Amino acid sequence: MTTPAKPAMRPARPEFSSGPCAKRPGWSPQNLTNAVLGRSHRSKLGKARLKETIDRTREVLGVPDDFLIGIVPGSDTGAVEMAMWSMLGPRPVQLLAFESFGKDWVTDVTKQLKIEAEVLDAPYGALPDLAKVRPDADLVFTWNGTTSGVRVPNADFISADREGVVICDATSAAFAQDLDWAKLDVVTFSWQKALGGEAAHGVLILSPRAVARLESHTPAWPMPKLFRMTKGGKVTLDLFEGATINTPSMLAVEDAVDALKWAASIGGLTEMKRRADANLGVLEAWAQKTGWVAFLAEDPAIRSNTSVCLKVIDPAVASLSGDAQADFAKKLAAVLEKEGVALDIGGYRDAPPGLRIWCGATVETADLDALTPWLDWAFATVSSELAAA
Template sequence: MLHRPDKKPARPYFSSGPCAKRPGWSLGALDNALLGRSHRAPEGRARLREVIDRSHALLGAPSDWKIAIVPASDTGAVEMILWALAGDAPIDVLSFESFSGLWAQDLRDELRLPRLTVHEAPYGALPDLSAIDWSHDVVLTWNGTTSGVRMPGPEAIPATHEGLVICDATSAAFAMDLPWDRLDVVTWSWQKALGGEAAHGMVALSPRAVARLENGASRPLPKIFRLTNRKGLIDAIFQGDTINTPSMLCVEDALDSLRWAEAIGGLPALRARSEANLAAVTRWVEKTDWIAFLASDPALRSSTSICLKIVAPWFVALPQDGQGRAVKALTGLVAAEGAGYDLASYRDAPAGLRIWGGATVDTADIEDLLPWLDWAYQAVSKEYAA
């Protein structure tokens, strides 16, 4: 039996959403929140516009793109775009984990698009990118939050393409470089790489996407999905007039995260922190015989949602429900010690571990977590391998 580790992570928070707050965060960061005031007052609009402007600059989005705060987190952002845009052209969608699979399901079963091609791959892999028809609209997830698989790089998308490229980037934005010149719609939420609070999403539109919204055939949409009216794009939404009432506490928290990111060096520093977290896990995996990356190709491994599979023969031999119970027991032991929380893989993913490695997580905390995983594994294996 391994010796029980002596050191615990200073911040044992490894959930993939809502994610760890930025280092040094406290409730004092919210002291100046605009509470008891209307979000439509000049001060409220100014705070909302500040989130938009700081996000625009930090992500390096082109100056002619439009960015808005929208309801219902990244899910709401993606859904509003699919319902507003999908179907005007043939569409290809990549499906390789829970949420990309959900977008494919909605396009097929809810919108019932007749000119739809679904490119599928199992957890841990990407679909065949060479099979995509880039003259079609394409829906892709840049980083699979539930599979730990990310796009290999900007070259995966042709520099010139006829269709619109709609990118769900919720666990990639603020941690990875996005090829803005090859994308047309990008969505994300505050609760991932910024460590913000839930329920608010953001959508960024290229001029090509705006033109399609204004000129394309539209279907009836509920109010919370509408970015256009009879006059065209509702430009006020992109100036800080939100579609529905936002939480000004969450807005203040998002501003705190953005200011922290700027202070440490912007996107390059955020990316470096996340890659350092992946590197720490990689070193551990390479010397540990019971664990492996869910993504076998190193070029596809996510630096934010780091997904792992247990490869010990006794675990592989268990039925699916038994594997789930073993993972629950393992992660439960670590949580009971206060050494790491929310470490089990997503409910629809293969049973295993998932460690959030976004920039708000300190590498030292991941390094302090890993011995606890070894310790808990030893304890669980004695019970389940017998």
């Protein structure tokens, strides 16, 4: 196989990582000059900036007025674990596991909290049987599988008359997909995903039903300080008004404010979804005419518009051993990174071998247009090396 010439066009921004993700277009450190630095986060100014972040989040996402929004430690993982450790126990528990992080929540619930839970699982690229979700049980699930490129198409599988609480890890769905607030009691995400923000902080959103669970249930296990959201049997409301459990990075907070301002300025959630859909559309159109690649999520109805996962289906590669296929995918990502046209697009370590390309709203569609010829070039290059070996 002859290696083709390198494409003439290059993505202006090669950051296609699935977390931390690309900064918003036009971002500069100069946007953060108003950060409350060298001051306590509990100062009047610090609390005001944290509250502004919460208010702007509510505005852009359309969070109902009676839901609480808090900034918590530990990124999305910390937010999910705060909810599980604080709320699970009084009812049966079901978990949906169709990618790496959903499987992590299974481990936390069954191995750490030692709750006998029903696990509804599916292989990478598919969803579990959602018809098996029970209204009498608590539910923990990822809306969008960051490591599998699969999302639930909607929340129709969740009963409006449910008795349990629904804990939704929405870290790769928020700001890119419609979340059905009436069906969700806990929603979590991190700034480092669709906002292109900085890491280490999570956002925890609680419905009135979630608050009621917190105030009526006392966990049977010791609760670390970082997970405590109640005092004297009542939710600590200060946590959802700008106070935080531990010290946040006010630079990261300012960066989140900047991203939220940008989101509002372009048209809010509607435009962010449109941009993500357009980005996915570029890869769909390219894959349709490309013989060597396919989506891990074969069904378009459940295909993510943010964490897009691709697999190599070329017969010469598909016939290789699992380790050799993984090595081929790693080489694809490596040659693209060496050229400076795509950074950090290797598939997740626990996922099937392939590529993972972030398509959230902070990525420009023109950059994905410029990337696709480079993907073909990388495949031809690595395939030539394979044939010559």
